[in-house]
Amino acid sequence: VSIATLALLVSACGGGGGGSSTGGVPSTDPTPGPACEQFDSTFAAIQKVIFEKRGCTQDVCHGSAAQGGLNLSPDVAYANIFEKPSLGSRFPYVTPGDKTRSYLFMKVSAATDPGSFEIAGAPMPNGLEPLSANELEALRLWIYAGAPETGTVGGTETLLDACLPEPKPIT
Numbered sequence: 001v002s003i004a005t006l007a008l009l010v011s012a013c014g015g016g017g018g019g020s021s022t023g024g025v026p027s028t029d030p031t032p033g034p035a036c037e038q039f040d041s042t043f044a045a046i047q048k049v050i051f052e053k054r055g056c057t058q059d060v061c062h063g064s065a066a067q068g069g070l071n072l073s074p075d076v077a078y079a080n081i082f083e084k085p086s087l088g089s090r091f092p093y094v095t096p097g098d099k100t101r102s103y104l105f106m107k108v109s110a111a112t113d114p115g116s117f118e119i120a121g122a123p124m125p126n127g128l129e130p131l132s133a134n135e136l137e138a139l140r141l142w143i144y145a146g147a148p149e150t151g152t153v154g155g156t157e158t159l160l161d162a163c164l165p166e167p168k169p170i171t
Contacts, residue, residue, distance in 0.1 A: 036157075037049075037163065038163045039162050040164075041151055041164070042138070042142050042148070042151070042153040042157075042164060043142065043147075043149050045164060046138065046156075047074055047077055049138075049161070049162060054128060054135075055125055057073055068086070070093065081093035083096070088103065088107075089120060094143060094147045095143070096143065097143065097145075097147075099140050099143050099144065105139060106119050107119055107123060108123070108125070108136060108139065109136060110123035110124075134158075135159065137159050138155075138156040138159035141154075141159070151167070152164040152166065
């Protein structure tokens with residue numbers, strides 16, 4: 001792989017862009033490229049890429065109307081799903097580390113992969129295009145990693161087409 005090819009790949013997500021006059025070494029220009037949107041955490045990417053872009057935060061769904069008692073507006077979404085009881089199941093919306101005990105995961109999985117879970121009511125998003133396999137996998141990885149509000153869960157950046165900070169080891 002040539003240095004020019006590497007520079008193009010790296011610049012797609014905010015890394016160095018193009019060669020420089022210093023022997024062809026890519027620059028360290030921090031300006032994000034057009035290929036991905038910058039987020040400060042995996043959850044921030046999930047909020048935007050899944051909840052907002054999939055229509056979950058519309059007022060008539062899980063915005064101000066809070067269908068099923070759930071409001072996924074950006075300022076309250078995390079607090080409303082992390083270990084919070086759901087109205088349609090005996091399981092919380094998100095149980096850290098366990099997709100099979102996370103009702104939010106079950107609801108969206110039922111739309112993406114029909115028959116994967118038995119759920120009350122309609123799969124989500126209701127009446128809209130289901131999550132992609134990559135989006136569902138990013139949600140699964142996030143839950144498996146403990147559903148953190150901050151930080152980056154490794155592997156989610158490519159699944160969500162997002163630019164995220166480097167994952168840090170758990171200490």
